[in-house]
Amino acid sequence: MGQAGTTTAQSARGLSTLAVLGGSKTAEPNVGMIAVKLTDADVDAAVGVLRSGMLAAGKHATAFEERFAKMTGAKHAISCANGTCALQLAYGALIEPGDEVLCPGWTFIATASMLAAAGAKIVWVDVDPKTFCIDVEDARRKATDKTVAIACTHLYGNPVNIDGVERLAADRGLSIIYDAAQAHLASYRGKGLGAYGDVVTYSFYPTKNMTCGEGGMVTTNDDELANKMRLLRSHGEISKYTHGMIGFNYRLSDVEAAIGNSQLDRIEAVTERRRANAATIADALATIDGLHAPVATDGAAHVFHLYPIRVEPEKFISPKEAGIEADNVRDMLCKALNAEGIGTAVHYPKPLTRQPVFDGPGVQHQAVCDRLTETLFCVPVHNFLSEQQVAQVCDALKKVAGALKRS
Numbered sequence: 001m002g003q004a005g006t007t008t009a010q011s012a013r014g015l016s017t018l019a020v021l022g023g024s025k026t027a028e029p030n031v032g033m034i035a036v037k038l039t040d041a042d043v044d045a046a047v048g049v050l051r052s053g054m055l056a057a058g059k060h061a062t063a064f065e066e067r068f069a070k071m072t073g074a075k076h077a078i079s080c081a082n083g084t085c086a087l088q089l090a091y092g093a094l095i096e097p098g099d100e101v102l103c104p105g106w107t108f109i110a111t112a113s114m115l116a117a118a119g120a121k122i123v124w125v126d127v128d129p130k131t132f133c134i135d136v137e138d139a140r141r142k143a144t145d146k147t148v149a150i151a152c153t154h155l156y157g158n159p160v161n162i163d164g165v166e167r168l169a170a171d172r173g174l175s176i177i178y179d180a181a182q183a184h185l186a187s188y189r190g191k192g193l194g195a196y197g198d199v200v201t202y203s204f205y206p207t208k209n210m211t212c213g214e215g216g217m218v219t220t221n222d223d224e225l226a227n228k229m230r231l232l233r234s235h236g237e238i239s240k241y242t243h244g245m246i247g248f249n250y251r252l253s254d255v256e257a258a259i260g261n262s263q264l265d266r267i268e269a270v271t272e273r274r275r276a277n278a279a280t281i282a283d284a285l286a287t288i289d290g291l292h293a294p295v296a297t298d299g300a301a302h303v304f305h306l307y308p309i310r311v312e313p314e315k316f317i318s319p320k321e322a323g324i325e326a327d328n329v330r331d332m333l334c335k336a337l338n339a340e341g342i343g344t345a346v347h348y349p350k351p352l353t354r355q356p357v358f359d360g361p362g363v364q365h366q367a368v369c370d371r372l373t374e375t376l377f378c379v380p381v382h383n384f385l386s387e388q389q390v391a392q393v394c395d396a397l398k399k400v401a402g403a404l405k406r407s
């Protein structure tokens with residue numbers, strides 16, 4: 001029978017209560033995965049710059065950099081056009097063509113693609129199955145005499161095992177680049193992420209914990225690296241129309257920087273809200289067999305850019321048994337949650353080694369990354385959720401997992 005009507009077997013299991021099989025929805029209106037809303041203060045800040053006519057990087061960009069450096073505990077912060085440019089600045093300052101660089105197979109494409117663009121040879125590393133961040137022991141196994149750097153991501157808002165990365169880097173003489181595009185205001189052992197590594201990169205894309213529209217930042221504690229990245233950002237210009245190296249135009253405009261400054265005024269409140277939402281969802285998940293809340297790295301303060309839930313597929317009936325069309329258990333759960341009115345997202349549908357741009361003869365696929373492809377999904381955790389909406393996310397998780405669990 002189709003999904004609109006339930007069979008007797010489905011009714012007997014209580015499946016008929018599921019909205020995906022014709023039952024009533026948990027949330028009306030739907031609870032969206034993301035919400036991007038600028039405040040009046042953000043808009044006024046941008047309009048102020050627009051009215052001034054001083055649109056290019058200027059006093060707002062400088063103020064944004066100073067405040068961001070202070071917030072992240074770094075000596076220097078250098079604003080740029082987006083998080084991808086930030087990675088290019090970092091790699092441009094630290095990586096030479098042909099250099100071997102360790103990189104997790106589970107992150108957004110740009111962490112790795114900008115390494116490739118810099119001419120690096122990527123050495124793929126697996127991730128920890130619970131924190132989803134780089135597995136430092138695997139990185140240690142994969143490092144060779146030719147490895148010069150480790151590039152890794154504070155993924156979903158969860159800092160990597162920085163102690164482990166720093167030990168490895170010290171033992172092997174590696175540079176460290178942390179991609180913190182998803183981790184503004186996260187901290188490790190009580191310090192901001194800018195306190196660690198050679199360079200840290202950030203993104204202010206609209207869906208991130210804070211935004212400028214489009215924007216990015218690099219932080220560093222090294223004067224020389226800061227100087228090189230400033231030159232790379234702006235045509236290698238050492239003084240007016242004198243160019244000491246090949247550089248780009250990756251500057252952030254003052255309109256974007258003014259929005260960034262306004263967002264900095266409330267990043268703490270935004271982060272508190274995300275953490276509170278995450279705690280409520282974790283309480284619900286603690287009562288559900290087969291679904292697992294994200295685990296923060298030891299010593300880290302997570303900022304929940306995303307809320308990834310790990311599925312144990314064997315704890316649930318198959319899509320076929322449920323009568324729900326889906327390729328796997330994770331997709332079945334997402335489909336059922338979506339029908340309940342709860343948005344879901346899969347970050348990421350493929351590990352990087354399976355992306356057409358990287359896959360090919362000799363590529364080393366990673367076991368945990370491969371498994372996460374079918375066992376991870378995200379539910380809404382953003383700061384615009386009302387208490388009622390967070391409760392609806394929890395109710396829907398309990399309802400869907402309860403009906404579909406294998407008895």
Ligand SMILES: Cc1ncc(COP(=O)(O)O)c(C=O)c1O
Nearest residue numbers: 082083084108110181203204205
């Ligand atoms: C981990 C990570 N790195 C890099 C980026 C690239 O940032 P942007 O979109 O600002 O270029 C993103 C953003 O999507 C990201 O999530």
